[in-house]
Amino acid sequence: MAFFPKILLKGDVEAYLRGVYTNTQIVATLGAAEAEKKFDRLQNHLAHPPSFTTVRVNTLVTSVENVKELLKEEINKQYPGTNIPVLQHPKLHDLLLIPVIGPRRTLEQHSLQVIVGAQCGNAVLRGAHVYSSGIISASKWMKSGEKVSVYSDIEGKCKRGAKEFLGTKVFIGNGISELSRKDIFCSNVPVKGKGIRMTEPVYWSPSFDGVLPGSVFLQNLPSAVVSHVLSPQPGERVLDMCAAPGGKTTHMATLMNDQGEVIAMDKISSKIEKIKCNASVLKLTCIKAFQFDSTKAVATDENAIKGGGPPFLPGTFDRVLLDAPCSGMGQRPNMTCPFSLKEITSYQPLQRKLFSVAVELLKPGGTLVYSTCTITLSENEEQVAWALQTFPSLQLQSQEPHIGGQGMMGAGLSPEQLTMLQRFDPSEAELRDVDLITLTSMDEAAAVLANKDTIGFFIAKFLKKK
Ligand code: SAM
DSSP states (O other): OBSSOOOBOOHHHHHHHHHHHTOHHHHHHHOHHHHHHHHHHHHHHHTSOOSEEEEEEOTTTSOHHHHHHHHHHHHHHHSTTOOOOOEEOSSOTTEEEEEOBOOOTTOOOOSSEEEEEHHHHHHHTTTOOEEGGGEEEEOTTOOTTOEEEEEEETTSOOOTTOSOOOSOOEEEEEEEESSOHIIIIISSSOOOSEEEEEEEESSBOOOOTTSSTTTEEEOOHHHHHHHHHHOOOTTOEEEESSOTTOHHHHHHHHHTTTOSEEEEEESOHHHHHHHHHHHHHTTOOSEEEEEOOGGGOBOSSGGGOBTTBSSBOTTOEEEEEEEOOOOOTTOSSOSBOOOOHHHHTSOHHHHHHHHHHHHHHEEEEEEEEEEESOOOSTTTHHHHHHHHHHOTTEEEEOOSSOOSBOOOSSSSOOHHHHHHSEEEOGGGOOOOOSOGGGOSSOOHHHHHHHHHSSOOEEEEEEEEOO
């Protein structure tokens, strides 16, 4: 049985990613051994959660200090006696960080075993309990109220309802069963709800399900940087082209003091409800959400414009965010990548179509931010090189705050251009050398760790010249 392996990648996907991290320019600069070491670190870190869980405070309804105290109480309830600290990010005034403690390698494993799907396993590593729908197999005699060990089926080979599983499985912690095997697999109507309450997860990471609704929003650190980089101002008209579930939309509206207009679009109608729901919970009124294919969002004549919604006339937004659909290879923890190479490399054309619309809808003098939660060159630096060549009106801008690394070599961008890009790359994360549980304030070492050991992410900022 594997204990916290690297991310499991299909052969061709691994070769593709290795090619990105050991491209000619990187090898010429760092040397082959160092480039290979970075790729190894990447695979390792992708399988593990980031060092900190980050929550954004809704500063329009409460103060960061107040939320910090309430979160401390909540975490103490969830993990009594652990004294896990809550820290304020030194550069992001609205972001609180909670250290993720682990991996705890010495936990005793029980004879009763529960196997969960890889997605469910990833969620457990970020503080979730196990819901019955995520359980694939449970030991023959499992009753409610028993101590069980939980494993993730990272290769997806366990058969639903199996009584034991001898394939590759990764231990993710211990818990107490709240349902019996019979409830989950043998009744005509499988019982829904919590199946295993995790009591000893391999990573201690508090659950924020239903915690301080309206006051906090669970958001990865780099995602919270994006809206600060775009820096929308009160009274402006801002477009979020790929907005669901609305993490960045609601952040932008908050930074704008809920004054002005944030237009949020997403192609999938069910996701629009999620944006509206998040806006309503966070008490934000300046957001208007529309189900729309953003590749078609430019109106060709004034008659096509309807009631404030898409399509829109060219040059009518002060700022545009394109948080593009992407291969998502930066997500963490991710013990296995289920996607084929074809899927992973399929996003570039769609991102370019969306980018062209973003440029057209932006006012001259306006700001465009392009971001992805992936680590490939083709969806990040190559897109920037393409954009600068295709749209002479665009000028690459430096970013504030800039707390991630710089852009990756290999896409033909100059060293100066690379410094203007912000790449959060898990290959940059070092092993944890800070005792996270004893932190009382965000000292420099912890801040560096927090900024480097994040999900993989990319941000580019452009100005449309007048
Ligand atoms: N910005 C979001 C946030 O911070 O919560 C996350 C956005 S997610 C990376 C990308 C989104 O793009 C998905 O919700 C997907 O449905 C949407 N999408 C994909 N193709 C689209 C299109 N052609 N037009 C509009 N939205 C699209």
